[in-house]
Amino acid sequence: MSSPSRESSPVSTSEPEQNSKECREKSITYWRGEVERQQASQTLTEGNKLLEAKLWLGRAYFRNEQFDDAESILQDVRGQMLKLWGWADRYSLICVTLLGKIFLSNDRLNEACRLYEEALTGVRHSLGSEHPWTSQLQNNIACFFIHKKDLPAAETLLRKSLRAKSTVFGPNHGNTLKTKCNLALVSYLQNKETNELELVLPSALNSIKEQWGKENRDTRAIVRQLISLYLETGNREGGNQLCDEFNIEASTATKVLVTHYDNYIPTARTICTLREEDPFLELSKLLSTLGPQYSEKAATALNWTREKIMKWTEMSVSEFADLVGLPEVLGITLGCLTDAKELLREAAILGHEETVIALLEKMSKVKGEHDVKQDIIEALHYGCFYGNEWVVGNCLAYVPVDAADIDGQTGLHKAACQRNYSVAAALLEFGADLDKRDKWGNTPLDTAIHRHYPETIRLFMTHRGALVASSRPTVEVPLTGISSLKDLKVDKHIGMNATIVDFYIETNIDGDTVEEHRLEQKPVEALIWDEEIGSDASNDMTSGEASPDPDFKWIHLPANNVRNRPAYIYIGTN
Numbered sequence: 287m288s289s290p291s292r293e294s295s296p297v298s299t300s301e302p303e304q305n306s307k308e309c310r311e312k313s314i315t316y317w318r319g320e321v322e323r324q325q326a327s328q329t330l331t332e333g334n335k336l337l338e339a340k341l342w343l344g345r346a347y348f349r350n351e352q353f354d355d356a357e358s359i360l361q362d363v364r365g366q367m368l369k370l371w372g373w374a375d376r377y378s379l380i381c382v383t384l385l386g387k388i389f390l391s392n393d394r395l396n397e398a399c400r401l402y403e404e405a406l407t408g409v410r411h412s413l414g415s416e417h418p419w420t421s422q423l424q425n426n427i428a429c430f431f432i433h434k435k436d437l438p439a440a441e442t443l444l445r446k447s448l449r450a451k452s453t454v455f456g457p458n459h460g461n462t463l464k465t466k467c468n469l470a471l472v473s474y475l476q477n478k479e480t481n482e483l484e485l486v487l488p489s490a491l492n493s494i495k496e497q498w499g500k501e502n503r504d505t506r507a508i509v510r511q512l513i514s515l516y517l518e519t520g521n522r523e524g525g526n527q528l529c530d531e532f533n534i535e536a537s538t539a540t541k542v543l544v545t546h547y548d549n550y551i552p553t554a555r556t557i558c559t560l561r562e563e564d565p566f567l568e569l570s571k572l573l574s575t576l577g578p579q580y581s582e583k584a585a586t587a588l589n590w591t592r593e594k595i596m597k598w599t600e601m602s603v604s605e606f607a608d609l610v611g612l613p614e615v616l617g618i619t620l621g622c623l624t625d626a627k628e629l630l631r632e633a634a635i636l637g638h639e640e641t642v643i644a645l646l647e648k649m650s651k652v653k654g655e656h657d658v659k660q661d662i663i664e665a666l667h668y669g670c671f672y673g674n675e676w677v678v679g680n681c682l683a684y685v686p687v688d689a690a691d692i693d694g695q696t697g698l699h700k701a702a703c704q705r706n707y708s709v710a711a712a713l714l715e716f717g718a719d720l721d722k723r724d725k726w727g728n729t730p731l732d733t734a735i736h737r738h739y740p741e742t743i744r745l746f747m748t749h750r751g752a753l754v755a756s757s758r759p760t761v762e763v764p765l766t767g768i769s770s771l772k773d774l775k776v777d778k779h780i781g782m783n784a785t786i787v788d789f790y791i792e793t794n795i796d797g798d799t800v801e802e803h804r805l806e807q808k809p810v811e812a813l814i815w816d817e818e819i820g821s822d823a824s825n826d827m828t829s830g831e832a833s834p835d836p837d838f839k840w841i842h843l844p845a846n847n848v849r850n851r852p853a854y855i856y857i858g859t860n
Contacts, residue, residue, distance in 0.1 A: 310350040317343035337363050337370070341381055353388050360385050373408030376738050379419065379551050395430060402427045411800045414755035415790075416450035416747065418461075418735055422548035424450075425465045428472075429545035437472050444469045453752045455731065456721050460497050463490040464504060464546035467511075471545065480519055483542070487512045497727035500532060507546060513539035550735050627661040634665040634681070637674035642681070650684055663689045670697035670713070673706035678713070687716045694724035702730040702746075705739045714749050748805055753790065756801040783807045788836035804836075 321343055324336035340363045347356035360381055367378045382405045389398035406423040413419055424447035431440035444465055451462040470486040473479075491508045498505055509532050516525035517536065529536050626649050633641040642665070649658045662684050669677035678697065688696050698718045701710040710730070714720075723729055734742040747754050786806045 307350075310346065313346040314343065314350060314352075317346050334370070337367055338377065341367075341377060344381070345384055348384050348388065353391055357385065357388050360388075368408070372412055373405065374412040374740070376551065379405065379409070383551060395434060399427060399430045399434070402430065412755065414747075414753050414802050415446070416454055416753040417755070418454060418731075418743065419551055421447040421450040421454070421461075421465075422551055425468065425546075425548050428468060429547055432468070432472065432475070432543075432545050437476050441469065441472050441476075444472065450752070454747055454750055455729075458493050459721075459729070460494045460504065460727070461548060461550065463493055464548065466490060467508060467546050471543070474542070480515060483515055484519070487515065497723060499727070502727075504546060506532065506534070507544055509534060510539040511542060511544040514542045514544075518542060550732070627664075630661060630665045631668055634668040634674065634677045635672050637669070637672065637677055639674075639676045639680065642669075642677050646680060646684055659685060663691070666697050667691060667695070667700050670700035670706065670709050671704050673701075673704065673709050675709050675712050678709055682716055687713060687718045688722055690722070690724075693726075694722075696722050696730070698722070698730040699724055699728075699733055702733040702739070702742050703737065705737070705742060707741050707745060710742055711745055714745075720746060720749065751804060751806055753802045753804050756789075756803050783809055784841050787840040789838050789840065790834070791837045 317339060320339040321336065324339050327336070340359050344356045344360040344363070347353075347359065364378075364381050364385065367375070367381055371378055373379070382401060386398045386401050389395070389401065402423055406420065406427060409417065409423060410420045424443045428440040428443040428447065431437070431443070448462065448465045448469060451459065451465055455462050466486055467490050470482045474483045487508060491505070491512060494502070494508060495505050500506075509528055513525045513528050513534065513536060516522070516528070517539070525536060525539075528534070529539075626645055630642065630645045630649065633645065646662065646665075649661065662681055666678060666681035666685055666689065669675075669681060688698075690696050696718065698710060698713045698720070699722070700706075701713060718730075720730055728736070731743070731746045734746060744754055784807070786808060788804045788806075790802045790804075792800045
């Protein structure tokens with residue numbers, strides 16, 4: 287029987303803020319009341335809400351440093367959450383993360399390690415070995431091992447985490463660089479040589495400072511570590527320069543042994559509120575009405591001046607009304623729609639493609655002081671935000687796919703923010719850059735992770751060429767296929783791409799088969815010429831652990847390329 291679904295509801299606005307002792311105590315009182323109220327209900331849905339209420343009560347206890355109370359209630363719900371929702375659910379991970387912090391606060395390092403190792407196994411088998419949650423747990427468990435002085439175990443986990451992060455986030459992302467700093471620290475502790483730390487820390491500091499700012503907690507942690515390193519090695523000038531730049535007292539930077547934890551597993555619910563600029567009902571009625579139903583009376587009632595319509599659309603009132611299909615009787619006033627920018631914006635929000643196309647054609651010919659390009663970029667972003675794929679495609683004929691707003695956010699940020707999978711996929715097809723950052727240092731992937739949109743995270747991981755957990759638990763090995771690429775003629779396939787799928791299959795401790803795969807596209811002629819096609823030649827020790835060979839490789843060819851044969855090539859198992 288399938289697990290009952292859990293409704294995602296925003297946090298009640300009546301919950302107090304968590305910014306003072308008094309407010310934290312009020313929060314405890316609030317969530318105690320919620321638990322009592324939910325306990326009175328016997329339905330499955332309310333049972334789910336009871337677990338949520340207990341989780342937030344445990345978090346409230348934790349924030350108020352009532353660790354015994356927090357541990358008691360979190361231990362009570364942990365098993366139920368895992369049974370009901372599994373390791374792929376963020377609430378399960380929030381519960382485990384809070385318990386781990388409680389163990390660490392009481393110096394129960396071994397218990398914290400066991401808890402996180404259990405979580406790592408569960409998350410890896412549920413979401414895949416290169417999922418961001420997996421790499422976070424690997425990095426953080428390695429930090430525990432560093433403090434336990436189990437450096438070989440820490441190094442193994444850090445190399446796995448570094449390889450996954452380099453693929454998924456990119457080699458220069460702040461999360462990747464934190465793991466790189468941890469790996470350099472392990473090397474320092476093993477060899478007592480500072481060369482690698484002196485090379486890695488300044489480079490990481492410059493990148494993270496640029497991404498997240500000078501006041502960011504991770505930035506300042508690396509600064510303190512680097513100051514300590516400089517003072518230890520006698521580089522007082524370098525240490526003093528950093529102290530002056532970051533306004534840090536040298537006496538507070540007293541140790542090189544600083545581990546950098548990840549914290550991007552979501553720890554709060556995503557709240558989606560109604561935006562003030564959401565289209566109002568009257569405009570929706572207007573733009574959804576097609577056909578030449580124009581009348582002079584309707585145009586007058588809408589208060590659209592001839593001058594504004596002519597200026598921004600180069601159309602007469604009659605032409606524009608015929609285009610959007612004004613109904614004869616609306617009885618409404620839309621005085622705000624007096625220029626092309628407003629019209630394009632609302633049409634992009636509603637996904638009214640005919641209006642968008644007409645306005646784009648007219649606006650692109652307008653010459654003057656007004657920056658029409660910025661208006662089109664805004665329309666592109668609204669199309670991305672509201673999930674109107676056709677609007678996005680039309681706007682991209684006039685502006686770059688990575689055009690950003692004043693906050694540095696691109697269309698891909700907007701699509702990721704609102705879980706608009708099809709728009710995000712289309713933007714990637716148009717060449718959108720996954721490494722673009724907004725003014726807060728977030729990439730589109732960061733946005734999807736913060737809001738916990740699994741499908742979007744998986745899309746971005748696949749685009750990066752990362753390993754993703756397969757949707758089916760097992761893979762059926764084909765019995766027939768083309769045995770060799772040598773049977774194909776190069777001149778028949780020039781300019782065509784093949785899709786390569788590397789499969790990795792593992793049986794976990796419970797006997798369940800876990801499958802992951804990695805996608806890649808290459809020109810068919812490149813595959814024919816590649817003598818290493820049967821092996822994985824992508825091992826790169828600079829990014830962490832070496833990439834293992836796949837259990838088998840599956841190559842899909844365009845169906846019309848293969849005459850009288852299946853459109854795939856099965857290379858074989860190890």
